[in-house]
Amino acid sequence: MPRNSKDDTHTIAVLVENKFGVLAKVASLFSARGYNIDSLCVGVTQDPSVSRITLVTRGDEKVLEQIRKHLSKLIDTFKVMDMGESDSVEREMILIKISAPKAARPEIFQIIDVFRGRVVDVSTDTITVEVTGDEGKIHAILNLLQPFGIKEIARTGKVALTRGAKTLKGAKN
Amino acid sequence: MELNGSQILIEELKAAGIEMAFGIPGGAIMPFYDELMKSDFPHILTRHEQGAAHMADGYARVSGKVAIVVTTSGPGATNLITGLANAQMDSVPLIAITGQVATNMIGTDAFQEADMYGCSIPVTKFNWLIKDVNEIQHVTREAIRVATTGRPGPVLIDFPKDIQITKTEYTPRESAESPLPAIREYPELDTEGIDKLLEAIERAKRPVIIGGAGIIKSGASTELVKFAKAAGIPVINTLLGLGGFPGTDDLFLGMPGMHGTAYANFALCECDLLINLGARFDDRVTGKVSSFCPNATIAHVDIDDAEIDKRVHTHIPILGNVRDVLIALNERLTPRDYDEWRQTWTDWKENYPLQYDWDGSIKPQYVIDQIQEITEGNGIYVTGVGQHQMWAAQFIRFNEPKTWVTSGGLGTMGFGLPAAIGAKFARPEKDVWLIDGDGSFAMTLVELATAATYNVPVKVAILNNAYLGMVRQWQELFFEKRYSHSHYPENPDFAAIAEGYGVKGINVTDVNEVRNSLETAAEHDGPVVLNFLVNKEENVWPMVPAGAGNDEMQLAPPSREAKS
Numbered sequence: 116m117p118r119n120s121k122d123d124t125h126t127i128a129v130l131v132e133n134k135f136g137v138l139a140k141v142a143s144l145f146s147a148r149g150y151n152i153d154s155l156c157v158g159v160t161q162d163p164s165v166s167r168i169t170l171v172t173r174g175d176e177k178v179l180e181q182i183r184k185h186l187s188k189l190i191d192t193f194k195v196m197d198m199g200e201s202d203s204v205e206r207e208m209i210l211i212k213i214s215a216p217k218a219a220r221p222e223i224f225q226i227i228d229v230f231r232g233r234v235v236d237v238s239t240d241t242i243t244v245e246v247t248g249d250e251g252k253i254h255a256i257l258n259l260l261q262p263f264g265i266k267e268i269a270r271t272g273k274v275a276l277t278r279g280a281k282t283l284k285g286a287k288n
Numbered sequence: 289m290e291l292n293g294s295q296i297l298i299e300e301l302k303a304a305g306i307e308m309a310f311g312i313p314g315g316a317i318m319p320f321y322d323e324l325m326k327s328d329f330p331h332i333l334t335r336h337e338q339g340a341a342h343m344a345d346g347y348a349r350v351s352g353k354v355a356i357v358v359t360t361s362g363p364g365a366t367n368l369i370t371g372l373a374n375a376q377m378d379s380v381p382l383i384a385i386t387g388q389v390a391t392n393m394i395g396t397d398a399f400q401e402a403d404m405y406g407c408s409i410p411v412t413k414f415n416w417l418i419k420d421v422n423e424i425q426h427v428t429r430e431a432i433r434v435a436t437t438g439r440p441g442p443v444l445i446d447f448p449k450d451i452q453i454t455k456t457e458y459t460p461r462e463s464a465e466s467p468l469p470a471i472r473e474y475p476e477l478d479t480e481g482i483d484k485l486l487e488a489i490e491r492a493k494r495p496v497i498i499g500g501a502g503i504i505k506s507g508a509s510t511e512l513v514k515f516a517k518a519a520g521i522p523v524i525n526t527l528l529g530l531g532g533f534p535g536t537d538d539l540f541l542g543m544p545g546m547h548g549t550a551y552a553n554f555a556l557c558e559c560d561l562l563i564n565l566g567a568r569f570d571d572r573v574t575g576k577v578s579s580f581c582p583n584a585t586i587a588h589v590d591i592d593d594a595e596i597d598k599r600v601h602t603h604i605p606i607l608g609n610v611r612d613v614l615i616a617l618n619e620r621l622t623p624r625d626y627d628e629w630r631q632t633w634t635d636w637k638e639n640y641p642l643q644y645d646w647d648g649s650i651k652p653q654y655v656i657d658q659i660q661e662i663t664e665g666n667g668i669y670v671t672g673v674g675q676h677q678m679w680a681a682q683f684i685r686f687n688e689p690k691t692w693v694t695s696g697g698l699g700t701m702g703f704g705l706p707a708a709i710g711a712k713f714a715r716p717e718k719d720v721w722l723i724d725g726d727g728s729f730a731m732t733l734v735e736l737a738t739a740a741t742y743n744v745p746v747k748v749a750i751l752n753n754a755y756l757g758m759v760r761q762w763q764e765l766f767f768e769k770r771y772s773h774s775h776y777p778e779n780p781d782f783a784a785i786a787e788g789y790g791v792k793g794i795n796v797t798d799v800n801e802v803r804n805s806l807e808t809a810a811e812h813d814g815p816v817v818l819n820f821l822v823n824k825e826e827n828v829w830p831m832v833p834a835g836a837g838n839d840e841m842q843l844a845p846p847s848r849e850a851k852s
Contacts, residue, residue, distance in 0.1 A: 139409060143410050177597070181598065188592070190434060
């Protein structure tokens with residue numbers, strides 16, 4: 116699925132050495148070629164010496180091929196995968212701070228409920244909600260909450276795993 | 289045994305057979321320099337760090353061996369950037385070791401601090417900042433491996449001052465394990481691609497080979513000659529591939545692209561099979577991609593996957609070491625010939641030779657011709673960047689690989705003199721000729737002091753037209769002769785400058801003195817600068833205008849009388 120719908124957006128997972136400077140090299144690779152990163156998510160894997168970078172970028176087949184090859188060429192890289200090439204699950208988490216006067220709260224709670232979001236903070240004027248889902252779901256709840264007044268959002272960027280037993284194994288072992 | 293960080297680095301370099309350093313000391317690298325001296329590590333003291341990098345570059349191009357470049361932190365290190373970028377673009381191995389402020393000072397804007405790790409990411413194949421003395425053994429081995437294997441390139445080790453003197457227990461190891469997995473040193477032979485290429489050769493009527501730097505770097509020249517001769521296929525060499533195929537061979541079509549030979553460009557336009565062996569389809573070669581080899585099946589052999597399909601769509605991609613692929617091809621090729629095609633390109637060679645006219649002034653091409661004659665193509669030829677470089681590439685007929693040292697991808701003016709000095713250190717038995725322009729030469733001429741100090745007998749021929757000649761040529765052709773800031777009317781007396789450095793200098797103003805002066809230079813026991821005041825407005829022909837297709841090549845005005 117992450118061969119994301121309408122446009123030429125791609126979700127790419129990269130396993131790299133978990134050490135300083137590696138992210139700078141990945142970012143440099145994109146900036147040197149004028150490619151944009153829409154979202155970027157980095158975290159350590161079950162092997163503490165390996166980090167997983169999930170990034171979302173755009174480009175036609177030719178650009179994607181170059182991105183894939185250059186990521187593979189980075190000496191810190193163990194493995195690169197375009198998540199769109201196999202069936203995979205993708206999730207993003209978003210925190211949304213909405214202005215929520217008393218009168219509007221029932222309706223807001225209803226929307227949050229439908230989207231299986233969680234209220235994580237409440238103040239006299241605002242509610243902060245946590246929602247996890249794929250791009251479509253995040254987009255939808257943002258649309259619905261828009262009229263109430265979104266004061267601030269924070270998004271994690273996308274993470275993705277292939278479905279089933281298949282894994283993105285690093286060549287490390 | 290207990291050694292400090294500097295000693296460990298030096299031990300590891302020596303163990304790998306690295307035996308040459310170029311550089312300049314300064315505050316943050318002094319402990320390392322102290323150990324260099326104590327260990328008798330050969331080191332050439334240059335006058336500018338850029339010069340040191342280009343020397344290591346020239347040294348590597350002719351010897352295939354890697355040298356280290358040593359600088360201090362901050363400005364000493366940032367002065368390397370051009371040299372690293374140049375080596376990166378042309379896939380030349382070198383190892384830069386830059387001093388860095390002490391680890392507890394990093395990030396405080398300390399005196400002479402620059403983020404060299406960050407600065408060098410885009411201009412190196414890989415880089416390291418050493419933060420622990422116990423990493424040095426491993427990092428040095430990785431640095432050597434990364435620089436010299438696969439597609440070679442420059443690497444940089446940023447070496448903080450405190451770590452240079454920190455002691456630790458050191459055990460020389462036979463082989464260090466490597467956790468870095470991604471270096472594909474020698475990809476497995478792509479037999480399927482080779483099958484397809486052999487079939488394409490069977491079917492082809494007008495095949496052409498284009499040989500790039502990959503021929504030189506993988507040591508594939510002999511295999512290429514064998515292959516081309518058995519298959520009867522003509523060979524084009526890119527700027528960096530020159531020397532990969534004998535320049536005097538009938539099958540040789542010269543250089544392609546912007547200032548290539550007419551017959552090379554005709555062949556590219558007409559061929560039905562293009563066999564690219566280790567060239568990267570640079571824009572100066574292809575011209576407008578949509579009209580590049582319009583009728584050809586394109587096969588591309590490259591060691592770097594990221595080069596395949598980058599600019600030109602490839603029908604037969606073969607990932608691999610060019611030499612390995614050629615050996616496999618030679619084992620299976622059925623000897624053949626393409627008579628009709630041979631007649632066609634032979635006629636082109638006959639009818640559209642490289643030429644220049646003869647008007648009593650010193651023609652730059654004539655000087656190059658004469659250098660070619662007195663060295664019989666057996667010298668090492670080094671250039672700066674510009675018109676003189678293109679003329680040298682056109683008119684010198686190379687007999688063997690690794691005798692041509694030129695800045696291709698980055699087009700670095702000022703590359704010539706330091707690169708020539710590095711080349712001479714690597715191959716002292718060879719005559720090293722630098723063909724330079726006055727603009728290029730002036731950028732790094734301070735290294736004449738290095739040539740004088742170490743008595744490096746490089747022979748410099750400046751083709752001095754008092755212009756940034758290639759800029760002037762473009763202004764003449766594309767900017768209606770508005771010569772905006774490309775003229776150096778008050779050029780210095782380069783011969784006097786040379787003498788000031790303790791180098792023999794000769795100004796040559798008369799065409800009848802050209803040959804004599806070259807012979808004098810060749811016989812002189814030491815470096816020489818010949819300052820040829822050449823025809824100021826000579827242009828490089830043929831020319832494919834930037835952005836145009838190779839089919840839009842302009843030949844020299846045909847009215848000119850050729851001097852053959």
